[in-house]
Amino acid sequence: MKDNKLNILFLASWYPNAEFSQAGNFIQQHARAVSNFVNVCVLHVVPVKSQATFKVTKKWNENVYEVIVYYNKTNSTIPIFSNYQKAKKQQEAYIIGHQTALQELTYFDMVHLNVVYPAGLFASLLLKKYKLPFIITEHWTAFQNSSNNSWSFIEKYFIKKICNQALKIFPVSENLKNAMIDFGITNSFQVIPNVVNTNIFDSKKAYEKKDWIGILHVSNLKDEHKNISGILSVIKKLSEKRKDFKLTIAGNGDIEKFQQKAIELNIPREVILFEGEKTPKEVAHLMSQNDLFLLFSNYENLPCVIAESLIMGVPVLSTNVGGIPEMINESNGVLINPGREDELYQSLDDMLNNITKYDSEKITARAKDIYSHHQIGEMYFDVYKSCLNK
Numbered sequence: 001m002k003d004n005k006l007n008i009l010f011l012a013s014w015y016p017n018a019e020f021s022q023a024g025n026f027i028q029q030h031a032r033a034v035s036n037f038v039n040v041c042v043l044h045v046v047p048v049k050s051q052a053t054f055k056v057t058k059k060w061n062e063n064v065y066e067v068i069v070y071y072n073k074t075n076s077t078i079p080i081f082s083n084y085q086k087a088k089k090q091q092e093a094y095i096i097g098h099q100t101a102l103q104e105l106t107y108f109d110m111v112h113l114n115v116v117y118p119a120g121l122f123a124s125l126l127l128k129k130y131k132l133p134f135i136i137t138e139h140w141t142a143f144q145n146s147s148n149n150s151w152s153f154i155e156k157y158f159i160k161k162i163c164n165q166a167l168k169i170f171p172v173s174e175n176l177k178n179a180m181i182d183f184g185i186t187n188s189f190q191v192i193p194n195v196v197n198t199n200i201f202d203s204k205k206a207y208e209k210k211d212w213i214g215i216l217h218v219s220n221l222k223d224e225h226k227n228i229s230g231i232l233s234v235i236k237k238l239s240e241k242r243k244d245f246k247l248t249i250a251g252n253g254d255i256e257k258f259q260q261k262a263i264e265l266n267i268p269r270e271v272i273l274f275e276g277e278k279t280p281k282e283v284a285h286l287m288s289q290n291d292l293f294l295l296f297s298n299y300e301n302l303p304c305v306i307a308e309s310l311i312m313g314v315p316v317l318s319t320n321v322g323g324i325p326e327m328i329n330e331s332n333g334v335l336i337n338p339g340r341e342d343e344l345y346q347s348l349d350d351m352l353n354n355i356t357k358y359d360s361e362k363i364t365a366r367a368k369d370i371y372s373h374h375q376i377g378e379m380y381f382d383v384y385k386s387c388l389n390k
Contacts, residue, residue, distance in 0.1 A: 006038040006384055009101065009108040010064075011094075011123050011134075013115035015044035017068050018057075022220075022252055022277075026194050026304045027114045028064075030137060033195045033377035034112075035063040038384060041101045041108075042066045044119075045093035047073035047086075054093060056100050067101045069093040087121070094122040108132060109388055112380070113166070115140055117155060120162035127165060135387060136166045137192070141301045143179040144322055160184055167387050170380075173302040173323025190383075193326075194304045195376040196367070201284045201311045203364045213245045213352050214290030216314070218283055218305055219297075221253025227296045227339070228258050234296075234344045235272060236265045243271060245352055247294070250275035250286060287312040291355050294348070298338050300324055310367035313360030317347055332363045 010031050014024025024044075031040050040063075048070045055070040071093040074085045101108075111134035113123045126132040142151070151159065163169060163185040170192045171177040177189045219226045228249065235247050249258060249272070259274050278286065283305075287293070293309035295318040302323035309316050316333035318324050328335050334351060336343040369375065 003039070006109045006388070007105045007107060008034065008038050008040050008384065009098075009111045009126075009132075010040055010042040011111055011113045011119040012042055012044045013117060013119040014139075015042060015066075015068070015114075017044065017046050018070070019046055019048060024114070025280075026139060027137075029195045029197055029304070029373075030114065030376065030380075031064045032062050032197065033373040034380045034384075036373065036377045037381035039105060040064045041105050043069075043094065043097045043101055045069045045071060045090060045097060047071060047089070049073045054096050056096060058100055058104070065101070065104055067097045069097040069100075087118075090118060091122060091125070094119075094125075098122075098126075110134060110384065112137065112384075113162075116162050117151075117159050121158065124162050124165055133167050133387065134165075135168050135170065135383065136163065137170045137172070138176060138180065139172055139194075139301060140176075141299060141322065143176060143183055144299065144301065163187055168383070170383070173326055175323040175326070176301055192376060192379050192383075193323075193371060194302050194307055195373055196304065196307045196311045196371040197280065198311060198368060198372050200280050201287070201308045203311075203313055203361065211244070213292065213355055215245055215247045215292045215294050215348070216250075216286055216290040216309075217247065217294045217296075218250045218278065218286065219253070219295070221249075221251040221255060221258065225297060225299065227298055229261065230339065230341050230344065231294065231296050232258065232261055232265055232267065234341050234348065236267050237345055238348055239268050239271045241349070242352070243268070246271055246273060248273045248275060248286060248290065250278050250283070252277035283308065284312065287314050290314065292317060292351055295319065295324075296338075296344055297321060302327065307367065307371040310363055311371060313364040315351070315355070315358040315363065317344075317351055332358070332366070 012027050016025050016028055031042050057068045071089050111123050111132055113120050113134050113136045116136055123134045168188045170190055172194050174191055223229055255274050255276055262272055293314050293316045297319050300322035306316050306327050319338040320335040321338050334347050336347050
């Protein structure tokens with residue numbers, strides 16, 4: 001590609017692929033946002049059990065050149081040998097992917113690393129071998145939730161080393177920035193939030209009036225994370241007081257498990273609806289048909305689904321965890337403490353009684369100023385120019 005734009009290599013530890021279609025979709029949105037200002041190539045590698053040799057896929061996808069390399073997953077049960085083989089194959093896959101990327105863009109001005117580990121190992125190699133500088137955008141909740149941190153000593157060593165090699169680090173929330181500092185990372189930080197595709201998620205469209213208030217929950221349905229069980233317990237209690245609402249639960253997890261739990265709790269069928277995995281367009285449609293978004297997570301970072309809800313003009317009831325307090329205020333929602341079902345019950349009841357007080361148009365306008373493709377893309381474009389002195 002020959003033009004006057006900068007060429008940026010997006011190294012992604014997580015990214016949507018044939019094995020995991022929703023993995024790192026927020027990184028994909030960041031790539032699409034900056035592609036309005038620069039040429040972007042995403043490089044991601046994926047270990048696969050059945051992959052005997054390296055398989056490379058490459059394509060232009062919404063103005064982003066995506067190179068994904070699939071390689072054989074290590075099966076050894078000997079820890080030291082397994083880790084060595086895993087790292088060796090992984091780096092070979094990155095080298096193959098990098099060579100493929102250069103066939104299309106011919107050179108790169110800098111690397112934009114997304115999620116420090118493990119892709120940062122290759123960013124470090126590119127810095128050493130080609131003097132190619134890199135910045136980091138970080139999303140990882142493991143920095144915030146030490147009890148969920150399974151990093152080994154050697155992984156922690158490399159994470160700190162890679163972070164300290166970066167020109168600058170861009171956590172998606174202040175909460176994550178502080179967690180990274182507490183982890184022992186010393187670098188320059190600037191918070192740039194997650195991004196929402198406003199071609200899909202737009203203002204809340206008018207819909208046919210109904211005699212009930214719609215509550216929506218969309219997630220990966222992992223109970224230890226999203227506390228779906230807690231939501232169902234509260235909905236059961238709330239249904240004993242009122243019937244003027246309907247909760248829709250959608251996601252790509254074990255939906256049948258929670259359908260069965262709802263039956264066991266004897267939640268009335270008319271107040272709850274279960275949906276499976278949804279595309280972004282389908283999620284946007286669900287948001288347009290509901291009045292309130294609900295998240296009862298035990299921990300979070302900066303959930304894209306909250307930003308999407310706000311872009312749609314839908315107020316949010318969420319737990320006060322991670323970077324969520326940076327997103328929610330009195331004008332667009334309510335915050336409660338994690339695990340407190342009594343607070344969830346009272347706040348849901350209050351919001352159902354006062355749902356008309358929220359101004360959807362104002363919620364949308366404010367959210368677009370923060371999370372839109374143009375806003376985030378332009379911020380990173382300024383970062384690239386500043387880092388490269390262009």
